[in-house]
Amino acid sequence: MEGTNPVNKKLAAALSGGAVLVLALSGCSSDNNNEKLDAWAKQVCDAVQPQARKIADANAAIQKQTSDTSTPEQVKKTDSQAFQDMSEAYKAIGAAVSKAGAPDVENGEKKQQDAVKELNTISVKYASLQKQVDALNTKDQAKFADGLKGIATELDKLSRSGNDALQNLEEGDVGKAMSRQPSCRSATAPASPQASPSASPSVSPSAS
Helix, strand or coil: CCHHHHHHHHHHHHHHCCCCCCCCCCCCCCCCCHHHHHHHHHHHHHHHHHHHHHHHHHHHHHHCCCCCCCCCHHHHHHHHHHHHHHHHHHHHEEEEEHHCCCCCCCHHHHHHHHHHHHHHHHHHHHHHHHHHHHHHCCCCCHHHHHHHHHHHHHHHHHHCCCCHHHHHHHCHHHHHHHHHCCHHHHHHCCCCCCCCCCCCCCCCCCCC
């Protein structure tokens, strides 16, 4: 039977390992500025930056509860708050993309709507994980560890599932416009290798 802390380390690894860049910004900046698109990108990036920080802080909080001195109560409280924060952050990012409207690119409206739907789905899934954590019994450490193991497994699936709509939104000129925004550059982090507990999350997870 695995104890609470080894399982929470798996949970932390699943979080950081699944830190797929939502705002990849891998393309180089372009000189062909589109003022309308740049304004859209600035609005989205400025709104995303605080939410990206919130996600990173939630991830870091879970990482801290992987020590051998963490009690089930501490782990439950921290994980529950972290999942709540992540759920709220992705919902806020979805709202920001929705509020910004469609980017001035081909099929911009469909790309925007698909991305908003995907972000809201991610938010719902993190809210579900929070409910599962809240329902865990901390009085029985073996049962608690088993329950946490199940949550870590679900989190791992969530982190490995696709975020095609988000990647589709950010390709081409939209990605270039975002890469010109200081708030987007500061909000992102390099993509982390799978199951790397020390890696920080980037702007968004992956989910479908």
